[in-house]
Amino acid sequence: MEMTILGCSGSLAGPGNAASGYLLRMSDGEHIVMDIGPGVLSRLQFHDRPGDVHVLFSHMHPDHCLDFPSLAVWQRYHPTDASGRVHTMLGPSIAPVHLGRASADALDEVDDFSDIFDMSGWQAPGQEPVEFADGTYPEHRIGSTRLYAATAVHPTESYLIRVEDADGSSLVYSGDTAATPNLAALASGADVLLCEATWGERDNGDNPPQMHLSGEEAGQAAAEAGVGRLILTHIPPWGDREGALRGARRFFDGPVDLAVPDMVVVPGAPA
Template sequence: MKLTILGCSGSLGAPGNPGSSYLITVPGRPGIMMDCGPGALAALQEVDDPANAHVIFSHLHADHCSDAASLIIWRRYHPTAPAACRHLMFGPSYTALHLGRMGADGPDEVDDISDTFDFTPWTSNQPVEIDDVTVTPVPVAHTAKESHALRVEERATGRVVAFSGDSGMTDTLVDAARGADVFLCEAAWGPSAEGKPDGMHLSGDQAGEIARRAGVKTLVLVHIQPWADKEATLAAARSEFDGKILLGAAGDVFDL
């Protein structure tokens, strides 16, 4: 299993770094795109075939899903290599409606995406199988309706990628990340969450605490806004977790 960071900028895209979007690949299988933020489609074109990918969503804030409408256009209308079949899509219960409104011709219309994606809503804590991996959506504390962390396990090897999605501090994140080989954890509040609202985002020190409690092998800090102090956020995470910590960057690849 291989994880590629297509983009991990927080709240919006940044120069050279699309919004939240990750690609999980297993040889011989379609890719699995995990979130599809602004700029994700361009990044995906550089590493894989956009017409041959499943899509899973942590939640549906724009910085995690806004390029999905463009992905659907590619899959339908590419002149020589459109999608050859429907691929799987998982996300909040209203995903098809939400994306259908994004891709519609007018304000009262909804584009039917069922021609190109077979959509199934998440059931919290209920694993689903996508080819060679099992994905478990774990509910988290965020302002978006039906927000989940995602735990992706390759069944043949037991390797695990965990992704916090967007969330405030909650014990469910420890469950989602337990023993993960790579834990992609948001740190949108920067070094500390002091004075910030609950139930929205995490800070560097909180990400480190979760990684420590969950016993992860590698913590990758993501969803940091372009204006934030990344090095201070990294230092705060290190104050809580003495394992391997990286600042996520577009183009990073992890072979598991």
């Protein structure tokens, strides 16, 4: 597995940085985009063929999904790179209607993407944290890639995502979430934890509750999960990137990096 960061700006696109979007190239040749916020499709065109990608969504907030209707236009109508097959889309249960309304021609219509995407909802364990090694997580598949989800803590239906390649490498993506034991449980033993750190070094108590993580909380989850590497992402243009790094390193003694556009990460390889 190889991940390319297409965009990692938190809550909205920033100067020179698209909102959330991550390209995964799997060992079996399948290509997957995790979240596709504003600006991500533009960056994807530099790195891959938009006509041949599957899509995973952590949740439906605009900074994580608004380029999907444009991706659908590409896959349907591009003169030389339209989709030649139906791809997989996994996301929250609200995704088909939410995205369909964003793409429809009239207010009361919902665009049907079934010509280009097989759209399914994440299946996840209950609210009680379950260690990933217990083998109780429902499994989704794209080719030989195994995908798992756990419930996040966010104002809308949101999920943490674990990706396991046939080559044995693994990556866990936090999406957007407040602190939850589900994160360390799902990330147990993963090669890479790609984790939001919106609040910078620590939550100062003035932030909206049940929304996001700080660098300290990301570091705590990484340490508890025993991951190989922590990458901090989803920091707004006005956010404290260096503070998030300090906070994470206070709790996690493995490699910690700040996500940047075009960064390439190979889970399982030396950081």
